[in-house]
Amino acid sequence: MQQTKIKGASPDVIRADRSEQEIAAQSFNPQQSRQKQGPQQGRRSLLSHPLRLPLSVIGGVMNNHRQYIESHFPERVDELVSQLVPCVLGETEPVDESEIAVCRSKFCGAPDLPPDFAWPMTKDGPCWFLGQLNFRDLAQFQLPHNLPETGLLSFFYHDAGGYPDDGKESVVFYFDDLTGFQRAKIVRDTRWGDDFHERHLYPRQFSFCQGYSLPEALFLNDRELREIAHQFNCDHADGTHQFFGIPLFHWELLSSYQMLASFGECSDEIIFSLPEQDLLALDFKHIEVDYLCT
Template sequence: MKKNSSTLIEKHGLGHAKQEIMDSVYECVTITPEAAAFLPAGTSKFGGAPDLPESLAYPEYKNIPLNFIGQVNLAELAALAFDGNPLPQEGILYFFYYDNWEEDDDVVFGEPDQKDGWRVLYWDGDTAQLRLVERAKVSYPQCKMAFSIQDKLPYIFLETDEDEEKFEELHDEWHLSEESEHQMLGLPVSVQGEVFEEVCDYVGAEEDEMVLLLQVDSDEENLDVMWGDCGMIYYCISKRDLAEKRFDRSWFSFQCH
């Protein structure tokens, strides 16, 4: 959804900083979960159980099945005609995580020694080979992913305290209609430190060489999930690894308040 950016900026008395604000705006793909009891195999979705081919083993961490976060049919994403979409035009991405926040102290935050605590799998074969994995660890309600292109406004620092207050009001109104921050591409909505800055060294890349594969917000209403204290989880990959479809080199981050 395109914002009436100039009108909003002028409304909040920041016309003098319009160019600086507009230069910070970025496009991304936002995801709205829609409850669905049944979905055809290969449909983009959060939760439920994954549709996997026999060639992909269900991932584990310490001999425990990972929680299935969701799957994205990249053809559905390509149909949006998102400018500069760096992802493959076909195939399915699967996202898994060892979600044990309330069970023990071994919380997977994205440290190098926890590398098997998350997984991103990619498959680009015939969808007729996909089967619902009944043995999957079903942890979240099944919801269809509805994709849309949106302009987002990140927090930026302006010169005066007065402008800072005005910008905060602008930011709140800009994102007023957004109930959650489920997202692909664009910039991560960081809860603590900058996500790309946090993970880039782990994959041997610079911050501007990182791509946000998936960001999943706390969402008790739709997904029955709370990441710590109103946190988010993020899956990122370097542009180099993405070009080579090396999704096994994706990195993960868990942030919360």
């Protein structure tokens, strides 16, 4: 089994487990006393360079995406539609651990890991397990990169108690062979109370749907078009969680980094990103993690 460790420097809805229950987003606000803060300055970007979709692919874009753009800029519709960046949006609902099959995508709860796995620890204590993403659950969606069709990404977050160190020792693991995986016992972070995990990091199943962004960074000198792009993104790329693509907010922190995941419940958002060339090479050693409390 190959294991790659990522270190941190700082609409038809498809359910991950094909459940019939309704989507219900729950609050995730782990530190009620933490002072609210904006984006961490001096950190790498959350935003990827836009990927142009060829017009041959645009036929798969839902009609309302094109109609929205055409209603505002009919003379530029092909140009703007070709700039759309695909992503996968996720919503969650709480369930018992037993309702989520081993190695399926999930948010919080207990991770599925190989028997010899060592839980990631930091100077502040154990990392929090934020979620896992099974690439099989994304196979039917358009993504901005060629990614594996199988395998598991497991996200662990380092809570340092506040800015500027939050996220610095976060880690993500990529597993391409899931043979022998089993549900692991959580290593608890008791700094915020003995019942912290039950109150905030309880298991939730994912529901996924396709999303698209129109990069606002392309229109910095055109206020009208930038506002249209922002409204488009609010309508078509506004999920509680987002995988790949461009984040809805804080896109202005432009660089060559690509977003892996944006985990958000209630007012908190934790964004994992890495250099584009590393993502394409499946080399996850240079991750960046940003915690946003709005």
